[in-house]
Amino acid sequence: MNKLWLIRRFLMAFLTIIITIIISWALIEYSPNSPANAILSNLRVTEASNPKFAQIYASELQFYKDLVPHGNPIIESLNYIIQVLHGNLGLDVISEEPVSAIIAQALPWTIFIVSTSLIISFFIGIRIGQKMGYKRGTKLDSSLTTFFTLLRSIPLYISGAILLFILGFELHIFPAGGAYSPTITPGLSLAFIESVLYHAVLPIFTLTLANLAGWALQMRANTIYTLGEDYVSFAEIRGVKDKLIETKYVGRNAILPLYTSLIISIGFSIGGSVFVEEIFSYPGIGNQLYYAITNNDYTLEMGIFIIIITAVVVGVLLADLTYSLIDPRVRNE
Known part of the structure; x- marks a missing residue:
């Protein structure tokens, strides 16, 4: 390089x-x-x-x-x-505590639910989208395309509120808010880890649903485009098995454009978790940003903006630096 x-x-x-x-x-x-x-x-x-x-x-x-x-x-x-x-983001207007300390407490929670939901939605979405593209024009493709289009049109705060009402308040399957049970002392104990995972199910599920439709539809479009390439037609003429064409010839090449989107999405998702964290009272960066905006706490607001800006720019930089590692054509150029 x-x-x-x-x-x-x-x-x-x-x-x-x-x-x-x-x-x-x-x-x-x-x-x-x-x-x-x-x-x-x-x-x-x-x-x-x-x-x-x-x-x-x-x-x-x-x-x-x-x-x-x-x-x-x-x-x-x-x-x-x-x-x-120098790492000095100022003092919080309301509590007069260092903004960096507040962000340091909230950031790991956001990174946890954002990264987990992105990984789950990405791998499930590309697999479904690949199958949709390869089965283009069939009833399966039409049904799933309609479903994911409708799912993508539902605002994040609507789907989160519905899940919270049904699974949290009505059925009492999952807790309605918080990051862990207040009766458990934080630490590296099995009870604390189980409580954290249990409380994170609804926020992660909400973010996964929001991202899943986009990955599936993008992968479907990339798969259909890749199916029109000459090397795919040549493989079909040679009699290569459909399963091998779908995975080796089509899947690997169709997923390449989504790699950049995945890396960049990590940065944007940190700021996009505001509604989810507020709905589920999750103590992450999004919840702190909502608090800062509603209370005119602009020093905290500016500190969170810096984290989001840095995350997005670093994500773009990492995508540029690592894309050549997965695509030899870019490395040669």
Whole structure:
């Protein structure tokens, strides 16, 4: 692999992350109705109506005043980027705890349900989609295409709410919320692991259903396209068995375009878990982002945006770097 190309791709990824963070930060900090100004204006109204407020809560007032940028926007943005590169994402507006500590507690939960659901939906989806494409035009293909099209049109929060109502509240098969039972002490014990898996079933199932339809329909389209290639027609003329054509000649080549989508989806899914985690009261990044938006907790909001931005850009970079390992044609080029 060309070293110059590698250096260029890493620099592009790094600059993309930096520029995107600066734009996101500027839109939040310098908007006319920014959260910091809104909080500070409310505190000043309280201070005007209650003179003792400024004396009692002087440190809190100074804390929020420091959050509002006062200097040159370029210098302010550079200072913020320097702080981010040192791992300092600021203090949470509500709890005044380090944002990095809050994210560190929530991120593993989101990675767990997102990665598990993506892996399950990907492998099941490509297998079903491959069969649909190979059996194109049959009743099986038409029925499954209609089913997955309808499934894909159902919003994530609707399917999650339905599953929660039926399996959680009505049938009581699975818990209605949380990451584990409050009666169990967290740790590397069998009881804790079983409780975590049990509570994660509904969030994972919801995300799996949301992703399954997309993988199946994409794989079906890729399979149909691959079936029209000359090497497939030549294999059929030679009398190669259908099963071998389906797996070796068609399946391996049809799955290649989906590899990039899979890697990129990991980054996007971290931000896309907001509705699922809120519905099931799951303590992940999505739940924290919902909390931050509804409470004008913009330092936490910005910290989560940084995680999502980094995950997406790194996902694209990994897809570029590893695609040649599974496709020799790209490696030769």
